[in-house]
Amino acid sequence: MKVAIIFGSKSDKEIMKKASDLLNEFEIEHKGYILSAHRVPEKLSETIKELEEKGVECIIAGAGLAAHLPGVIASQTTIPVIGVPIKAALEGMDALLSIVQMPKSIPVAAVGINNSFNAAMLSIEILALKYPEINKKLLEYRKTMKENFIKENEEGVEF
Known part of the structure; x- marks a missing residue:
């Protein structure tokens, strides 16, 4: 397993599924976990140790x-x-600020509110540095994305 997806509540599953879907598209082995930094901190710590032992190379952590959760993991x-800040109170701004305002020396990368897709994309970019086959798929994905964008918009826009 290369990527772990961890989130604090069953209610976050649909948001975090977008990360899993993209990792599946890239054929990257991953697994999801529902763990709370507040409700089961001991189980979270135990799981982090297991992930290290298994050689996991990136963790996507969703929290509202x-x-x-992301900071405790880091x-x-x-x-x-x-x-991944998940929209709950304050339209998700509270979660976003909690994630990006980590103390010096314990960084957590952050993506937009509810944007687990971009979290998966960032994990793919990290893995692409080490794995040529992932890099090749990423380059092809970007090429196709650009081609599709141009094709969809070459006729102009009607208002």
Whole structure:
């Protein structure tokens, strides 16, 4: 397994599924976990150790409200952590700010509110540095994306 997707509540599953879908498209082995930094901190710590032992190379962590989960994970491992702020109170701004305002030396990358797709894309870019086959798929994905954009918009826009 190369990527772990961790989120704090069953209600976050639909948001985080977009990350899984993209990783599936790239044929990247991953697994999801529902773990809370507040409700089951011991189980979270145990799982982080297991992920390190398994050689996981990137963790995507989704969290709303106080959004401590990505930071707590980052404080316990050197595996890169990508935080996904999940919209709850304050339209998700509270979660976004909690994730990006990590203390010096314990970074967490952050993507937009509810944007687990971009978290998966960032994890793919990280893995592409090490795995030529992932890099090749990423380059092809980008090429196709650009071609489709041009094709969809070459006729102009009607208002």
